[in-house]
Amino acid sequence: MVAGTVSGGDGEVSGAAAMTAMWVDPRFRRQGVGDVLAERLLEWARVEGCQRMVVWVTEVNAGARRLYERNGFTSTGASQDVRPGELEHEMSRSLR
Numbered sequence: 001m002v003a004g005t006v007s008g009g010d011g012e013v014s015g016a017a018a019m020t021a022m023w024v025d026p027r028f029r030r031q032g033v034g035d036v037l038a039e040r041l042l043e044w045a046r047v048e049g050c051q052r053m054v055v056w057v058t059e060v061n062a063g064a065r066r067l068y069e070r071n072g073f074t075s076t077g078a079s080q081d082v083r084p085g086e087l088e089h090e091m092s093r094s095l096r
């Protein structure tokens with residue numbers, strides 16, 4: 001059984017990693033799994049030598065935004081359409 005997943009890859013900017021596909025099975029939510037996944041991915045990116053981590057979050061996803069804020073991410077001010085009429089916002093944090 002998989003409680004949750006997260007993926008990491010190259011960010012668009014040199015030295016930055018991207019966090020994507022954060023997902024926790026509804027049966028395991030609100031138990032700290034999201035925090036564990038975020039912490040492990042941040043550690044992976046540090047070992048890879050990255051200096052920043054970025055993540056995009058849709059404007060309607062307040063729970064995910066709180067998860068990222070709790071893990072040190074702040075809004076960069078960058079936004080883009082994720083689908084017609086809905087924006088997603090970029091967040092990032094230093095890995096130093």
Ligand SMILES: CC(C)(COP(=O)(O)OP(=O)(O)OC[C@H]1O[C@@H](n2cnc3c(N)ncnc32)[C@H](O)[C@@H]1OP(=O)(O)O)[C@@H](O)C(=O)NCCC(=O)NCCS
Binds near residue numbers: 021033
């Ligand atoms: C967003 C998502 C990944 C969060 O996963 P999660 O495992 O529930 O995350 P956490 O448990 O670390 O934190 C979620 C909440 O549970 C609370 N919590 C954490 N541990 C807890 C515990 N032991 N007991 C009670 N509540 C707890 C946190 O304080 C947090 O509360 P808040 O949302 O009111 O701030 C999950 O809801 C999800 O998969 N959503 C659908 C996919 C998605 O939106 N992904 C993000 C794309 S950008």
